[in-house]
Amino acid sequence: MLQQTQVARVVDRLDEFLARFPTASALAGASEDDVLAAWSGLGYYRRAQNLQRAARAIVQEHGGRIPGDPELLGRLPGVGKYTAGALASMVFGHRVPTVDANIERVLLRLEGRDADETPAARSRWCWERAGELVNAAGDAGVHNEALMELGALVCTPRRPRCNACPLSRSCRARRDGRTDSIPVRAPRARRTDVFHTVARVRDAKGKLLVEQRPPDGAGLWRGLWQAPAIERGTRHASGSELSRAVGVSELVECESFVHLTTHRAVRFRVFEGVAGRGTEPARGQFRTARSIAGLGLATPHRRILLDS
Ligand code: SF4
DSSP: OOTTSOHHHHHHHHHHHHHHSOSHHHHHHSOHHHHHHHHTTSOOTHHHHHHHHHHHHHHHHHTTSOOOSHHHHHTSTTOOHHHHHHHHHHTTOOOOOOOOHHHHHHHHHHHTOOOOOOHHHHHHHHHHHHHHHHHHSSSHHHHHHHHHHIIIIISOSSSOOGGGOTTGGGOHHHHTTOTTTOSOOOOOOOOEEEEEEEEEEEOTTSOEEEEEOOSSSSSSSTTOEESOEEEESSSOOOHHHHHHHHTOOOOEEEEEEEEEOSSEEEEEEEEEEEOOTTOOOSSSEEEOHHHHHTSOBOHHHHHHHHOO
């Protein structure tokens, strides 16, 4: 949950999630829909899908117990080198390094390393340096956690609190007045535009039309539910195209907004309408608002369907 997400957003949701899926086998045996619903609003839904795949691997290959070996941890879906190193050292006491963005920043500043190099070369250097340091540390887990916390709370990206830093005497960036320029910042990649033309359709009983996104592929919000949408890369679909696609005539445009993700600007154009009695929609199914609230919905579709 904490990958790319702040603690404050996660803290209220963690207990709820653990109450619903208290063990690896409970998570492994749940339907993906239930897992995505419990994850709703946290974003980066692939993490939820990977977490469930990891739970299934833990049950099927490790007898329901999380393996402590860093190699085996790293083979679980969604567990990269950083997470494997953090878990192996902090939970299982293995002497292995870990490097997240916080640790990387601390190491680069300590060494005054402002070389203009590729991210891969920089990461390689950081892992090597972290390995040297963890080998010299007393408790590897405490050492890794301390570096991580130092980066999160003291050696922050902007305006690091060098006066409160226990490593300030040996920090080259501080000595040379280069804390602002280390790490060298890569230019921010431009977000890709995606155009979603969406139909909010009610039937005669007030139920709402929803459909499930494809579970596979590289697209957005895989496997989540949504109001029926036409997704394009260059421009919005027209109202009549949307009408034909959902099988409901007389859709009226009612709102537009932009939803930003890390890599995309999703431009929404929303139409609404009512399906005549007995109309069979061309896509999706009608469901009550209450049952939709229990589905895995991406944040903008929750807003379109339930906050209108
Ligand atoms: S002295 Fe400042 S720049 Fe150096 S590690 Fe500490 S907080 Fe970071």
